[in-house]
Amino acid sequence: MSRRGLLASGGALGLGALLTACGSDKKSEKKSAGSKPWSFKDDRGKTAKVDHTPKNIVAYISTAAALHDYGVTCTGVFGPSKPVDGKPNPQAGDLDVDRLTSLGQSFNQFNIEKYAGLEPDLLISNMFPPPALWFVPEESSKKIEALAPTVGINGARASLLEPLKRYTELAEALGGDLGTEKVRAAKARFDKAERRLRKAAKANRGLKVLAMTGDADQFYVAVPDSYCDLNYFKDLGVEFVEGKKSDEWGFWEFLSWENADKYDADLIMMDNRSSALPPKELAKKPTWGLLPAVKAGQTVPWSMEERYSYAGFAPVLEQLAAAIEKSKRLT
Numbered sequence: 001m002s003r004r005g006l007l008a009s010g011g012a013l014g015l016g017a018l019l020t021a022c023g024s025d026k027k028s029e030k031k032s033a034g035s036k037p038w039s040f041k042d043d044r045g046k047t048a049k050v051d052h053t054p055k056n057i058v059a060y061i062s063t064a065a066a067l068h069d070y071g072v073t074c075t076g077v078f079g080p081s082k083p084v085d086g087k088p089n090p091q092a093g094d095l096d097v098d099r100l101t102s103l104g105q106s107f108n109q110f111n112i113e114k115y116a117g118l119e120p121d122l123l124i125s126n127m128f129p130p131p132a133l134w135f136v137p138e139e140s141s142k143k144i145e146a147l148a149p150t151v152g153i154n155g156a157r158a159s160l161l162e163p164l165k166r167y168t169e170l171a172e173a174l175g176g177d178l179g180t181e182k183v184r185a186a187k188a189r190f191d192k193a194e195r196r197l198r199k200a201a202k203a204n205r206g207l208k209v210l211a212m213t214g215d216a217d218q219f220y221v222a223v224p225d226s227y228c229d230l231n232y233f234k235d236l237g238v239e240f241v242e243g244k245k246s247d248e249w250g251f252w253e254f255l256s257w258e259n260a261d262k263y264d265a266d267l268i269m270m271d272n273r274s275s276a277l278p279p280k281e282l283a284k285k286p287t288w289g290l291l292p293a294v295k296a297g298q299t300v301p302w303s304m305e306e307r308y309s310y311a312g313f314a315p316v317l318e319q320l321a322a323a324i325e326k327s328k329r330l331t
Helices: 015-021 024-031 061-068 112-117 138-147 161-173 181-203 228-235 286-290 310-326
Strands: 038-041 047-050 057-060 076-078 122-127 150-154 208-214 218-222 252-256 267-271 299-302
Touching: 038 161, 057 061, 061 076, 061 122, 061 161, 061 310, 112 138, 122 138, 150 161, 161 228, 181 310, 208 299, 228 310, 267 310, 299 310
Parallel strands: 057 076, 057 122, 122 150, 208 267, 267 299
Antiparallel strands: 038 047, 208 218, 218 252
16 A cells, blocks of 8 residues: 555646636636735645635545534545445545535546636645645646645644644634634533543553554554554553554555464554455455454444544544443453
């Protein structure tokens, strides 16, 4: 599971005409609407500047979902948003994805012509790690950045609290209201869930948790410090199996399925993204069924790309706390 796949060059044909059509006349019309100049310094140290508060915002799917929790609406999204097994995609949060224009579902898809047609004011994505914008093809980045300023929020090798804070700042800058009852209730629920998880981890010292994903050929063990959620859970006292970095990105240890039992784990967190091998397919792997945690039914979904909002992560903390509370040491 490469962190950087082959990058699509799509959308080049006819792009020049679209760039012209969405050029100075459109920008002048927006500026005349009377809003003040807008700027935001992102986690690359770059400052995005627009001569009005951005309205036509295009964002990575979980980014759009996080902004939605603060009352900020996006026009278009990119990244996986289709239902998974008939249920809403976990990365889409509470978004009504049918009302949004999708620029592509897969890692190597980003329809530049469609993006230009949205007359974007701003593009926002996460970074794993900086400076590359997640799901924005690097080979096409100059064409994409020529259409609108971009903002990147870091989600790697930091505590979860950092992107949570940055998204509240970004949402507020974009006109979101952080003082609504809904937002306050989400933060209170998050704080309560944090206390519960800390208490559960303390009461179950020695319980080993392994975060993983899988594909047809390999079993991937997460390197906890590289993921902001796992990093944060460690701060709360959760004890993780520490995967060893297998490549330059440092997010996974790659194991063959024959070696899936390399580590002892009492509880397994299973990647819930549409790109990961689902439970019914994992069950077909002989070594998966032999793992002690799997045999004991001690597994829990891992919201690996959950939206960075308190509304998004409160249920995640509650679910993990409940799993730790019910799990027993097996090794």
